[in-house]
Amino acid sequence: MKIIKYPQKDSWEGIVRRPHLDLSQLNATVNGVLSDIKENGDKAVRKYEEKFDHASLDEIEVTTEEKEEAMSLISKELYDSLVIAHNNIAKFHESQKFDGKKIVTVNGVTCWQKSVPIQKVGLYIPGGTAPLFSTVLMLATPAKIAGCPEIVLCTPPDKEGRVNPAILAAAKIAGVERIFKIGGVQAIGAMAYGTESVPKVYKIFGPGNQYVMAAKQQVSLHDVAIDMPAGPSEVCVIADEDSNVEFVAADLLSQAEHGVDSQVILITTSESMLDAVSKEIELQLKKLPRREIAAKTLENSKLVLVHDTDEAIELSNSYAPEHLIIATKDYEQLSEKVVNAGSVFLGKYACESAGDYASGTNHTLPTHRYALAYNGVNLDSYNRKITFQYLTEDGIRSIGQAVVTMAENEQLEGHANAMRLRMDSLK
Amino acid sequence: MKIIKYPQKDSWEGIVRRPHLDLSQLNATVNGVLSDIKENGDKAVRKYEEKFDHASLDEIEVTTEEKEEAMSLISKELYDSLVIAHNNIAKFHESQKFDGKKIVTVNGVTCWQKSVPIQKVGLYIPGGTAPLFSTVLMLATPAKIAGCPEIVLCTPPDKEGRVNPAILAAAKIAGVERIFKIGGVQAIGAMAYGTESVPKVYKIFGPGNQYVMAAKQQVSLHDVAIDMPAGPSEVCVIADEDSNVEFVAADLLSQAEHGVDSQVILITTSESMLDAVSKEIELQLKKLPRREIAAKTLENSKLVLVHDTDEAIELSNSYAPEHLIIATKDYEQLSEKVVNAGSVFLGKYACESAGDYASGTNHTLPTHRYALAYNGVNLDSYNRKITFQYLTEDGIRSIGQAVVTMAENEQLEGHANAMRLRMDSLK
16 A cells, blocks of 8 residues: 655646556457447357357347246345345435426527436446346336336356346346346447347446446447446545544455455545554455455555645545545535545445445446546436427517527528528518 | 338338448547647647648637627627527526435435536537537536536637637627637647646537547547537428428528538428428528538438328437427427437427527537437536435444345455444444
């Protein structure tokens, strides 16, 4: 861990900078697979599943029997937990429903927005040793609440061609019916272009490794929208002298165990807290099954000492973390000053894992300083706000001349004429 | 114009398909300019302004004197029109302000969203013979209402190094203070990377030619967000036997005059309307100053006859037009069935030019079938909805065990531990 005490402001850029993430060297490989999927559909999907997931698939789509079997394979405890998480995620995302108001901007001119669900969406869930069934809840629950009529989920099978039962259970709880056993670049291609089995979608959501990220970037240039650009996960914790040392250390470690490229930063106003957290991390680290990954991440992590919590929040805003835990006693005032972050956790009990799983907020969040311009997945991500307008005769009288004048000055006589004809009809 | 009568549904894809738009052949040129700007800043900006806009610039930023002079150079009529348009745009976008509600998802767990403006935004306004001052109002007005603290506008100068006075007047009315005389790829690069004069921004908005579009796409891969992918402008008009022939023809032509790659489609339930519009277009076309452009566009335009308005709206939804004018008598019922469009104009008086200039809706809209997944620029485009959460001791009791169970099943022991420590502290 790098300990940085009272850094000068002109050195902040070095503290907040992320490692350069260039996916373009993967483009040749990725584009090869994408083109093959585009051209050869299911046949190519099967080929790459054989090659990359070592799975020989007869049926690409998960069957009803497989889904039913999955429910018997997971523990009651896990099922109940998924239901609790789903209820909270549903309640929070339900509350985000948008009701467009009709606005009379000027006499006779009424404008409004209407939120309309994207008609076809695709969700990608990575596989591997730790199946991210929580991400199924995070992506599918708002898609159902938004009312997207067609929801497709792709996730890689194991060598026996089976999908992890917890993923299938989460999909059932969230209401996703069409699940395909496809992983990696081939999954992104299948959803972007469509195959004989997999419907083409209009927007693709979900995390993945560098190849998946590169594939999402590629297809987003022409074919579909994507949820957001991605990068390694990260947390920033702001602590003062009264923060709970054990909690702070555990929160930093819970991020560090994600992957060796994760980013972990502590910003504190207390030198003794900095020392204590540093020691506590060493203690807790020893007990973690994923300690090798976490230890590697910690090599690049930073513990930063600043003068006061205002400076702390300013540095955090410059860092623009995916997750921000404000564990100071003045968390309420500090929370008002947050301008760049994905999701913010306030006080001693709001640990990142609460939001990762079950509090109700979404865990698909902007990393890699993308929080400067992007927010996390929310109900809006599955909708478009289409604008509508209606004009009466009075509306033409209110804005007709302004439209004609502006169109003439932009030398667009056809635009002026379309309004002039309406004005003339009222004479 | 291509006349298509009662097309079979399996031929719709041919009707709605857009010409393939591949900007990648421009990438070498575009990347060359971008790298140069990134490396050499203002010096490179000046070089490309000399080369592409034939303008030799001492000062890159527009001065107070130039802005004051501009106000004396535009007519009172244009100024008044800009103020009318600005008022309506402001009123509609003000109404889009978001007030996040605090939601108790479960006992002791409170989650909410807060809308926070993007701190630095860049607006690009193309120059040329017809300066798009209306786009200044459309992009800058919501940026100001959102409260973006730093707003930068770039627009190309003429050969004498001057910016069109209508653009400066619109910027003043909308409240934009920092305006730079930079066009094309060099403007996108300057805002994406920052130079000695131009501040780096986090999101870039605005239209442009193919080079500008390619540059926006390139910088969006790593450095900044952009408003949306772009393509040629387009309109779809749905008409029945009672629609006003002159209005329909004028609306189609107002789109056709934009550029030779514009897209224009009429969908009608009436064969006589189809014939009448076709003839009226020929008449009106002769009077248009931009008739050569419009005539070229019309070669690729389509007049489609369908059986009823339900089929019309279904075809329109498949087309996903940027602008949709519903000029039928059942426009109200049809409007309920719109699922894919950028902006919708209802009834005989709501012409596209109303929304292009002054009704209050935004005219920066998704083209090229991007309306399937994107909406137009609105107040949300300048904000991020950051999520916050707060847990009490009861919150830990409500979701603690579910979090631990899910984390253990995802094999993320560090995540489980962060929650378990909180649970233990309450025992």
